[in-house]
Amino acid sequence: MSLRAALLALIEVRGPSSGYDLTKSFEGSLAHVWQASHSQIYPELNRMAADGLLKVEEEGPRGRKTYAITAAGQAELHEWLTEAKPEQRVRDEASLRAFLLPLLPTQKAIELLTEQARAAEARKVDLEALRRKVGESSFGGFALERGLRHMAAEREWALWAIDRLQKSEEARTETVRTPTGEPE
Amino acid sequence: MSLRAALLALIEVRGPSSGYDLTKSFEGSLAHVWQASHSQIYPELNRMAADGLLKVEEEGPRGRKTYAITAAGQAELHEWLTEAKPEQRVRDEASLRAFLLPLLPTQKAIELLTEQARAAEARKVDLEALRRKVGESSFGGFALERGLRHMAAEREWALWAIDRLQKSEEARTETVRTPTGEPE
DNA sequence: AGCCGACATGTCAATCTCAACATGTAAGAG
DNA sequence: CTCTTACATGTTGAGATTGACATGTCGGCT
Secondary structure: OHHHHHHHHHHHHHOOEEHHHHHHHHHOHHHHOOOOOHHHHHHHHHHHHHOOOEEEEEEOHHHOEEEEEOHHHHHHHHHHHHOOOOOOOOOOHHHHHHHHHHHOOHHHHHHHHHHHHHHHHHHHHHHHHHHHHHOOOOOOHHHHHHHHHHHHHHHHHHHHHHHHHHHHHHHHHHHHHOOOOOOO | OHHHHHHHHHHHHHOOEEHHHHHHHHHOHHHHOOOOOHHHHHHHHHHHHHOOOEEEEEEOHHHOEEEEEOHHHHHHHHHHHHOOOOOOOOOOHHHHHHHHHHHOOHHHHHHHHHHHHHHHHHHHHHHHHHHHHHOOOOOOHHHHHHHHHHHHHHHHHHHHHHHHHHHHHHHHHHHHHOOOOOOO
């Protein structure tokens, strides 16, 4: 359902568009939040036209078909935006990896977390650059800010986890050195 | 690949388990990070056994089959945990909704964001309760902390977005009331 | 004229996921 | 003995997604 909503929304804001245009849009800033390639988009546009949500407004050169949103399409989009209950479940490889982290030896876990903190920081820098480029209040601005905040949270979590692992490792080493009682 | 990794990891930490056991595990705290139902788990276990990652250790009453991890399975798990590059792409309905937020009239957007902030807070409270229940350093502890931080970020983002929308709405109303120059 | 890159649309097979359908056993309560 | 609940394992059909295959056009450069 999300692909439909995304396509309806894109056509709503861009005006009548071809599958090719929409594919390009999915390669732009939208790629940060949802991905779809032409092999998914073209069939979906055909289905949506068959369902009356879109209509082929114009057939141009090179077989180009321009889809426009219909009243039914606008209704469907509005319905999705306001009524449809958002999918709550997370299914995120990063979450799963965080869950399974204790399976790794401390040192290896710290290495991975360090890399992850670095990656989150890099992604944050990218998003900041994107914001400077597209301006404060461009279309995807809310999503951009959201991404930034989540990346910051991710990075801080990784640093917290590293710290925790290091402390427990120190405690362990200490215990080994002086198994009982005070040192010396 | 993630389902395989999750199943291998569960069997690694739980010891030999049946599909039924593993299905129950997916209904527990693991459900916060990854979901799988028995209709996905049973066939996957069979494939993994065929691939030599698991072996049927024991057949019990009621057709119960207990799967144990093999050396190849342990190798595969270790490989996934340490070598496999994590999937970076996000495909998250919440992100898409954030992206499309400007399509809504300000008031409606504020309503939805308010609900979202509430939902994030509720989820945060749930996770805190879970942590109190299972203890500080239980198996999923890192993922739990990560979830908490992301929920906090989500809530703060929603509040920020509400504030921003309210300010732009006030500015708009103000402009309407006094189209040019100073009031009065 | 020939070639290349961008434009433009499709199909297909494989994989993942979900909800629904389907079947049967064992244990305990009444 | 019957009923219910938990145990236990499947299959199947539909939808989502990906990567590879496939085809053809148009404009500009050499």
